Amino acid sequence: MxxxxxxxxxxxxxxxxxxxxxxxxxxxxxxxxxxxxxxxxxxxxxxxxxxxxxxxxxxxxxxxxxxxxxxxxxxxLKMVSWTAAALSRYGLAPYADASLERLCAATSDTVYLSYRSGNDAVCVDRREGNFPIKTLTLALGDHRPLGIGAGSLSLLAFQPEDDRRRLLAEDAVRRATYGFDTAYLEEKIAETRDRGFSLNDGKLISGMSGLGAPILRRDGTAVAALSIAAISSRLEGERLTELSQMLREEAQTLAGRASDVLDAELVKRHSFRKVQT
Amino acid sequence: MxxxxxxxxxxxxxxxxxxxxxxxxxxxxxxxxxxxxxxxxxxxxxxxxxxxxxxxxxxxxxxxxxxxxxxxxxxxLKMVSWTAAALSRYGLAPYADASLERLCAATSDTVYLSYRSGNDAVCVDRREGNFPIKTLTLALGDHRPLGIGAGSLSLLAFQPEDDRRRLLAEDAVRRATYGFDTAYLEEKIAETRDRGFSLNDGKLISGMSGLGAPILRRDGTAVAALSIAAISSRLEGERLTELSQMLREEAQTLAGRASDVLDAELVKRHSFRKVQT
DNA sequence: AAAAAAATTTCCGTTTATCGGAAAACAAAG
DNA sequence: CTTTGTTTTCCGATAAACGGAAATTTTTTT
Known part of the structure; x- marks a missing residue:
């Protein structure tokens, strides 16, 4: 650089x-x-x-x-106010905090909120649980190619199909850095779409697992994702089922709260003409 | 010139x-x-x-x-990572969170962290206590002229004298918007320097008071401020003494933790030449 | 404290990226 | 299908950025 x-x-x-x-x-x-x-x-x-x-x-x-x-x-510091505006995107900001808080309190692990930005998933908020072994993989503002990491994978899996295909083709080399080949990723995407949430078991960082759920527009496109990261032993069996359920519910709640802004069709029709200063 | x-x-x-x-x-x-x-x-x-x-x-x-x-x-969303960099300024970021958390838990009121940026104080973090009457005066990224508001006042009061004088002269008109004339502000500055913390009793927004303490470099210049806002009845008498004490201590702790980076002299002498890529 | 070295700021002729009007391509509404 | 509105491309004129070098200030060394 x-x-x-x-x-x-x-x-x-x-x-x-x-x-x-x-x-x-x-x-x-x-x-x-x-x-x-x-x-x-x-x-x-x-x-x-x-x-x-x-x-x-x-x-x-x-x-x-x-x-x-x-x-x-x-x-x-002007960046701070611009960031505040950037995070108000899709109207999630007022509710996201509470969602993260709840998840964090319930799981004691680290939870993340990510947005899609171009071909990347960007970490925009994080809450650290009090389980003694910390798993801080993502810092605020960190970005990764779509598909790499639990939240990122759940974002990719719920993009419109043509977009998904394009991304799979375009970003192959960048993903290779993380040891993800396209075939494997395609399999994970199918799995994710199937279950409604993503599971990342130690492939990215061994010993660490992640769980991600998309925040969907009414048309089924993901604009953001909630995710949980923990050491692998804390994301298995009974607990895995429990947490994935909770995570999905929280993502749906969040999407529901913001749905008036989230919905692309509505936004498109809403007229903004002649706004005077 | x-x-x-x-x-x-x-x-x-x-x-x-x-x-x-x-x-x-x-x-x-x-x-x-x-x-x-x-x-x-x-x-x-x-x-x-x-x-x-x-x-x-x-x-x-x-x-x-x-x-x-x-x-x-x-x-x-690139702004998010830039903001993360902006907030790491002076090395306060890793410790500020804990300070705000403690103050917020101890007081149940709303606490703020502000930085000086040019002629303004900018709110860069906020923690909301659980006292039922909320006093959310500042949003993330909001800025006010130095001197307006508790945190802002404590920042102004602890600037080098020549700088302070310049600011008082330059920003008179902007401050007038908030109903602060220069004479009154000078008095408040003296008071603040005297006590080591600022008190803003309902002048800005009636019924609401604020308490601010500067985060000082070793040379006595303030680079940031912690502040507490509450309805006026919660910042009087016994409780006022208690909270101002706690606030000052927290500000000093914070400054101490980051002092190696905070100290201007050290930074100036530290050589950055020939940084290899 | 003076001298030397480095870094910052200003100056100015040259170049080139930006400007903005207009028209082509595109999308939406009637 | 037509009409209306929006986005994108084109292009010549010009103003704005460039960058070498000198003047000034700050920092480091002696």
Missing amino acids: PDSKETTGRKGDHQNVARAAQVIDIIAASGPNGLRMTDVTERSGLGGSTVHRLLAGLIEHGLIDQDPETNRYLVG | PDSKETTGRKGDHQNVARAAQVIDIIAASGPNGLRMTDVTERSGLGGSTVHRLLAGLIEHGLIDQDPETNRYLVG
């Missing part, structure tokens, strides 16, 4: 956003006390004056903050 | 970031199911083709997502 001057990949279009995003990524990938301009210059391969001008612009608009004491650059 | 940066509006510099930020703001300000391109065009006042190109770029880099079903534009 911080390659020297590979930036010129395709100069065709949208260069402005590309550069800005690159700079923010660089700063975000650095530690808790930020970077100096030189560090950004070095890692981005951009010219000094370009980086300077870019940072000035980013600061002016709150995307980047500069520590007044050290002059170092940090990711701006 | 001459002119050329003030309220000239647009047209000056860095127009690229300005436009991108504007578009994201517009989408963020819309409801949970996003906007169509036309809506963005209308609200931004930009040309159709410009918006189109801009959105394409923003999507390519994950700043904006497009719902595959409805084709509407939503704030991208």
Whole structure:
């Protein structure tokens, strides 16, 4: 990622956003006390004056903050309010918290909420249970290819068929990194659709299992997923049945609460014209 | 140092970031199911083709997502990971959660964590106690001028003197919106510095009070603040003394835990040169 | 404390990505 | 099927970004 001057990949279009995003990524990938301009210059391969001008612009608009004491650059707190907006997507936000809380309390394990974003599943919330062996696989904002991980698999399994096919074909190489070949994944998808929830037993990280349930629109498309992660011995037999049941119910409840916003048809018909400021 | 940066509006510099930020703001300000391109065009006042190109770029880099079903534009989930980076600022993140949790459990009221960002205090986390009368004044990402609100006031009070003076002068008009004149604020600042915590008794929202304590660097500058909000009757007399004590202690603990990162001097001297890729 | 080295900020001629109007392609409504 | 509205592509003109280098400031070394 911080390659020297590979930036010129395709100069065709949208260069402005590309550069800005690159700079923010660089700063975000650095530690808790930020970077100096030189560090950004070095890692981005951009010219000094370009980086300077870019940072000035980013600061002016709150995307980047500069520590007044050290002059170092940090990711701006405007991201927080934008994230709040991003998470209100599909209207799940007001209810998701309570769902996670309930699941977490009932299972004592770690529970996650993920959204689909492009070809990825992104972890947007997490609640840590008090079972002593912690399984923190996903941090906030982490993303994985659709199909990799319990929540991610349940998202993939409930995409429209053409979309699913496209994703299976497109992302083969990325998935290979995780040791998932396409044939195996297809089998898991069928299994998941069949049962209505996904089970990931130690394939991704040995000794750890995951359970995922999709949050569905009325047309059957998944937009999000709830999942539980635990050491494998805690997701077997009786308990597995129990938890998968609970998880599915919770996912359905959640989908139901937000269904007015979730439903794509409704949204499409809803008119937004002539909104004045 | 001459002119050329003030309220000239647009047209000056860095127009690229300005436009991108504007578009994201517009989408963020819309409801949970996003906007169509036309809506963005209308609200931004930009040309159709410009918006189109801009959105394409923003999507390519994950700043904006497009719902595959409805084709509407939503704030991208990349913001989530950027926000995670933004909140790791000063190294407080790993400890802040526990602090909020403890305060919330002990008081049953609503507790907040805020950071300073430019001339504002921004709410970055919140925990809601179970006292039946809720006082949810700040949402995640909300920002207010420094000095307005308990946490914000404690942040302002513990800025270096020259900075404080500059802020008092610069932001007078913005603060006026909240009914805070400069003289009154100066008095409150003195009081806050004196006691080591801020008390906001119903001036901002009548019937509601707040209590704030700064999280200080070793040089005495505040970078963040913990605060408690409750109906005024719950922040008086005996209980006020108790809670302010607890709040200050928690703020100090938090600062202590993160002190290695917090301390500006240390950061400045720490060499980052030649970071290899 | 002065000198040296590094880093930041400003300047300015050149280049090129952006702009925006208009029309083509597409989708929805009547 | 027609009409209306929305998204996408095209293209020449121009304003905005680029980047080398100099001026300034900050940091490190002596």
